[in-house]
Amino acid sequence: MAAQEEINTWGSKSWTYVSSLRQQSPLIQCITNLVSMDLMANTLLAAGASPAMIHSILEIPDFTPHTQAVLINVGTLTPEWLPAMKAAGGLANQLGKPWVLDPAAVGASSFRLKACLELIELKPTVIRGNGSEIISLSMASIGSTKGADSLHESSDAVEAAKSLAKSSGAIVGVSGSVDFVTDGQRVVGAHNGLPMMQKITASGCAVTALIAAFVAIDPTRPFEATASAFSVFSLAGEIGMGLAKGPASLRMHLVDSLHGLDQETVLERVKITSFS
Ligand SMILES: Nc1ncnc2c1ncn2[C@@H]1O[C@H](COP(=O)(O)OP(=O)(O)O)[C@@H](O)[C@H]1O
Ligand SMILES: Cc1ncsc1CCOP(=O)(O)O
Ligand SMILES: [Mg+2]
Secondary structure, eight states: OHHHHHHHHHHHHHHHHHHHHHHHOOEEEEEOOTTTHHHHHHHHHHHTOEEEOOOOTTTHHHHGGGOSEEEEEOTTOOTTTHHHHHHHHHHHHHHTOOEEEEOTTGGGOHHHHHHHHHHHTTOOSEEEEEHHHHHHHHHTOOOSOBTTBOSSOGGGGHHHHHHHHHHHOSEEEEESSSEEEESSSOEEEEOOOOGGGGGSTTHHHHHHHHHHHHHHHOTTOHHHHHHHHHHHHHHHHHHHHTTOSSHHHHHHHHHHHHHHOOHHHHHHHOOEEEOO
16 A cells, blocks of 8 residues: 555656656757667657757757756767767756766677766766666676676665665666666665667667756656656657657657657556665
């Protein structure tokens, strides 16, 4: 019974994010990898936010102050891009705006790991990665890697996520079959989704962008925003799969389903439970 009450509370919280996002349409600056730009922008638009893929260091002082949240994703990092990421993260921090870090493929090289550790010093509000990314970041080491894909279950990374949350001060989200969210003490898991979502490149990047949009709605509650965004995105995947034939059509139907989500469905199907 207690669990049922908890599910209902998360359903209504999640619906508040969905409906507020549609009403407020916050501007989200995305400095993201070259693979993810299209799906990320379309995910944000379908959910009601306004995405802007503006990443030149020359534009950050003018543009970043107009945004409601910043998303930084290192998926196709080069030395030329890093200064702009640091400038945007640093300015967001200075202006008291939320910013979200996606350490995509952080275990791929020491260059990427060092860059992510430097970005974490700029105090991201949320860090979202898959199991391997969160373990690599938390241990500050590179080991075996499969690039942007995970070698670990999300449940393998919960302790690493707690430790990273404590050391960084960020909310940490780990995606996978269950999406875990922690502030270092509390842990919740979002149970929506389906394995086929791993076959859509940039689905992880897109959910991180949705987290940034939800955090923009209420920057004082990043824990709630992160869990809700995970659940809502994965629920859109579940609904989209009803019409899809494979990853390519799932990508399209996921975006359509996110756009069409209604209150009854969110209240009934969002499934977030406590693990602590
Ligand atoms: N095995 C799974 N079962 C259900 N949902 C999943 C599964 N794997 C990934 N997802 C969902 O796919 C989305 C992207 O997560 P993931 O594939 O872990 O990210 P990344 O692309 O960064 O590795 C998340 O919304 C997550 O919930
Ligand atoms: C394939 C690939 N290579 C570098 S970034 C990227 C996209 C990864 O996106 P996601 O981690 O969301 O699947
Ligand atoms: Mg992926």
